[in-house]
Amino acid sequence: MAGRDGQRRDLYGEFYLTLSMLWAILIGLSALIVGPCISRLTRMIFEPALLAFTTSSSEAAFPGTLNKLEKFGVSPKIASFVLPIDYSFNLVGSMAYCSFATVFIAQACNVHLSMGEQITMLLILMLTSKGMAGVPRASMVVIAATLNQFNIPEAGLILLMGVDPFLDMGRSATNVMSNAMARRLSAVGKANTSAQAVGASRRSTRRSRNALPPKTQKWRCPDNA
Incomplete structure (x- = not known):
């Protein structure tokens, strides 16, 4: 029992x-593209993220996330169309959790996984985690299916019951x-592309009039964000 408790504590800490x-990488890369106002987006998304944390359901935070993105300046058309797709395919947290949980069960059951098997497991989880429902315990179904592929006892899922919530x-x-x-990055990319297209059109028109072309306007952080 003491050994199992120690493994669970390690799972908590490492996960x-x-x-x-992962959050530091996401925010850092976003800051390179969006700029300093990424801190505003982080503060605005904190409330939906906290709701998802307390309810263990990203679906519960969907309306709040959509509303915050629109307030931050993301086009309602882009946000309302692409965000539901992200909820099915951009499941970074689910992928990380399923990977940790599967390896934890394998170690607890004394099942050795070679490096090749671990890489294969990651590839399988990348596929099977897509479309996972954003509700509590949905990941258990994906983990159970993955365990069967590597001859890991499915009874090991019992070890996760106490820590999964x-x-x-x-x-x-x-x-x-x-x-x-x-979504913020895709909106910035679209805004910059549109601005470049408009700038190119204006330059072409002004060249024909022997005038200096204007500077291309890129996306800027909204003042009311």
């Missing part, structure tokens, strides 16, 4: 440490944050 690093909270909050960041 949330990984999520912290606490780990599921971090998974849900990470999914919300990654989806919000992805």
Whole structure:
């Protein structure tokens, strides 16, 4: 029992440490593209992410996330169309959780996985985690299917029953944050592309009039964000 409790504590610490690093990478990369106002987006998304954390459900935070993105300046058409797709395919937190949980069960059951098997497991989880419902315990179905592929006893799922609710909270909050960041980046990319197209059209027109072309206007952080 003491050994199992120690393994669970290690799972807690390592999983949330990984999520912290993942959040830092997401925010850092977004800051390089969006700029300093990424801190505003992070503050605005904190409320939906907290709701997802407390309910262990990213679906519960969907309306709030959509509303915050629109307030931040994302086009309602882009947000309302792409965000539901992200909820099915951009599941960074779910992928991380399923990977940790599967390896944890394998180690607890004394099942050795070679490096090749671990890589194969990651590839399988990348596919099977897509379309996962954003509700509590939905990841257990994906984990059970993956265990069967590597001859890991499915009875090991019992070891997760006590810790799954606490780990599921971090998974849900990470999914919300990654989806919000992805939508903001795609909106910035579209805005810059549109601005470049307009600038090119104006330059072509002004060249014909022997006038100096104006500077291309790129996306700027909204003042009311």
